[in-house]
Each structure stands twice: as C-alpha cells, then as structure tokens.
Amino acid sequence: MTKNKNIKTVKNENNSGHGVKKKTIGDIVIYIILGLITLISFLPFWHILACTFASASDVRESAFLLFPKHFTLSTIKYVFASKSITQALLNSVFITVVGTLSSLIMTALMAYPLSKPHLRFRNQIMFLIVLTMVFHPGMIPNFLNVKDMGLYNSIWSLIIPGLIGPYNLILIKNYYQSLPESLLESARIDGADDWRILIKMIVPLSKPIYATVGLFYAVGYWNSYLNAILFIDDSNKWPIQVLLRNIVLMAQTDLGSEAGSVFEMAIDLQSLRSATIFISILPILCVYPFVQKHFVKGIMLGSVKG
Incomplete structure (x- = not known):
C-alpha cells in the first residue's frame, strides 16, 4: 500500500513538473511585439473615443488627443x-x-x-x-x-x-x-x-x-x-x-x-x-x-x- 502511494506521488510530481513551462527570451520578445502591435492598433480607437467626449478647445489644441482635459457630452x-x-x-x-x-x-x-x-x-x-x-x-x-x-x-x-x-x-x-x-x-x-x-x-x-x-x-x-x-x-x-x-x-x-x-x-x-x-x-x-x-x-x- 505504501509502495503504491509512493508511485502515485512520483507520478504527480512528474506531471506537475511537465506542466510548468519556463518562459524563454524568445517568448518574452514575442509577447512584447504582440503587445506593441495591440497598443498601436488600439490607439486610433482611443483617440476617436477621447475626441468624442472632449471639449472643442481640447480637440483644437491637440493634434492627437488621448486624454481630454474637459469631459463633455x-x-x-x-x-x-x-x-x-x-x-x-x-x-x-x-x-x-x-x-x-x-x-x-x-x-x-x-x-x-x-x-x-x-x-x-x-x-x-x-x-x-x-x-x-x-x-x-x-x-x-x-x-x-x-x-x-x-x-x-x-x-x-x-x-x-x-x-x-x-x-x-x-x-x-x-x-x-x-x-x-x-x-x-x-x-x-x-x-x-x-x-x-x-x-x-x-x-x-x-x-x-x-x-x-x-x-x-x-x-x-x-x-x-x-x-x-x-x-x-x-x-x-x-x-x-x-x-x-x-x-x-x-x-x-x-x-x-x-x-x-x-x-x-x-x-x-x-x-x-x-x-x-x-x-x-x-x-x-x-x-x-x-x-x-x-x-x-x-x-x-x-x-x-x-
């Protein structure tokens, strides 16, 4: 009975070890590139959203508005x-x-x-x-x-x-x-x-x-x-x-x-x-x-x- 428990314990440890994947430098670089692409793709939409709820003066003063100073509807x-x-x-x-x-x-x-x-x-x-x-x-x-x-x-x-x-x-x-x-x-x-x-x-x-x-x-x-x-x-x-x-x-x-x-x-x-x-x-x-x-x-x- 004790032998069976030890075998199960070893299997669980092996399975848990295989389940953990270490992040390599290549993975980190890929994540950074994907994050930058996502940010660049999202910025135009955020600019549209900011101009929608910004005052007319804020829109005129900024060429690429991201954060309105005066919120308005x-x-x-x-x-x-x-x-x-x-x-x-x-x-x-x-x-x-x-x-x-x-x-x-x-x-x-x-x-x-x-x-x-x-x-x-x-x-x-x-x-x-x-x-x-x-x-x-x-x-x-x-x-x-x-x-x-x-x-x-x-x-x-x-x-x-x-x-x-x-x-x-x-x-x-x-x-x-x-x-x-x-x-x-x-x-x-x-x-x-x-x-x-x-x-x-x-x-x-x-x-x-x-x-x-x-x-x-x-x-x-x-x-x-x-x-x-x-x-x-x-x-x-x-x-x-x-x-x-x-x-x-x-x-x-x-x-x-x-x-x-x-x-x-x-x-x-x-x-x-x-x-x-x-x-x-x-x-x-x-x-x-x-x-x-x-x-x-x-x-x-x-x-x-x-």
Whole structure:
C-alpha cells in the first residue's frame, strides 16, 4: 500500500513538473511585439473615443488627443439631436437587421439541397456559384440590374442584390455536410420529410455557423457604402456610412470653416466626426461578444469538409 502511494506521488510530481513551462527570451520578445502591435492598433480607437467626449478647445489644441482635459457630452447630445444623423442610424439598423435575417434564411435554404450528394446538377450549380466569386460583373451591370428591377433610390437596393453571399453559402453547405448522416437517416426512417429535418434537427445543430455567417452579413450590411452612393439619391435614405463620409470630408477640407451655421460652431467638426465614427462602430462592438464563442467553431467546421 505504501509502495503504491509512493508511485502515485512520483507520478504527480512528474506531471506537475511537465506542466510548468519556463518562459524563454524568445517568448518574452514575442509577447512584447504582440503587445506593441495591440497598443498601436488600439490607439486610433482611443483617440476617436477621447475626441468624442472632449471639449472643442481640447480637440483644437491637440493634434492627437488621448486624454481630454474637459469631459463633455455635448457632441453626443448633438449627434442624437440631429435629425439627419438619427435618420441615417435608423436606416442602417433597418438595413442590417432585415438584410442579415433575410440573407441567413435564404442562404440556409439554398445550402441544404446543395449539401446533398444525390442532387441533380449539383456540381454544375456549385461551379456557377464559385464563378461569381472569381468574376464580378462590375459596377455598370450592377447599376443597370438594380434599375431594371425597380429598386433604384430604394433601401431594398442595398439588401436584395447581395441577399446570398457565395462564400457564406459554401460555409453553411460544408457545415451541413459535417453533420452525422446517421442522425438524419434515423429521422427519415421515422417519417420526417426534408422540411421537418431542416427545421427540427439541422437548424438547432447549426447555431455556430449561423452566428458566424450572421456576423459576416451584419458587418457587410452595416458598412454598406458604395452601393448606397450608386443606388440612392435621396439623402433621407442614406445609411450612416454615407453621412459619415460627408462629415469626414467636411472636417478635412476648407468647407469645415464655412459650416458654422450648420453645426452651430459650439460643436467642433473634428469632435462631430469622432462621435459619428464612434456611434457607427459601437453596434458591431456590442454584438461581437455574443457571437464570439461560436465564431471560431463555426468558421473551422464550415471550412473543413468540401
């Protein structure tokens, strides 16, 4: 009995010794480099945050503000009091929410039959899908297509043309193929059809890939800029990115000095630009932590099986 205890003690000591890894000089150098890269990447965001809550005098006096001397909420209050900015935010929220849900539903429905090896013309359909990733039709054909569909100067022109992304479709299709076929066969034996299998079994098992692809779609819709410039003339239908671009250009040119009557001169254009940038990236920052746990799992499982 004593001999067995001594053997266990020696094993535990060996295991604990193997578990401790000494930090080498190379590891320390890598940590320092990664820390510097993280700091450099974070500094521009911190500068935007500081300018958002700093007074106009602090922003004018400092070329790269990091710590405001006078904390104020006047710029944030002005942003939410501005009808044009709030309308642009509402437009972006509508485009992102409706577009992401619609794209997820349509992509999931299209990926299900394509994940079945016995589907007729499956390879030909996948070839056409991949072809759209390699050869883009271009700006003018897209514009003519949207105009012929009657979507010009409509918010739906930012949703319907990009409803199904080829890359996201392939991710979901591959994820469906990674699910155990025996599980689906047992449901068919019990009399379940394809719709019941998709809704009752595949959808609950596909939350990781849905969260991953949903984040891709949401970021794309929220950052929609070029299509909004091409397809929308009415400024009341602009998303926040287009309005932000106009504010940034105004702050960087001589037009900023002539905009006193518009921005009331109590609000510095640099502060207004920073506040608008901060508000435009805040929703994505708030959504990302909720899908982060599914992100790596979904992207890995959706890209393994081809």
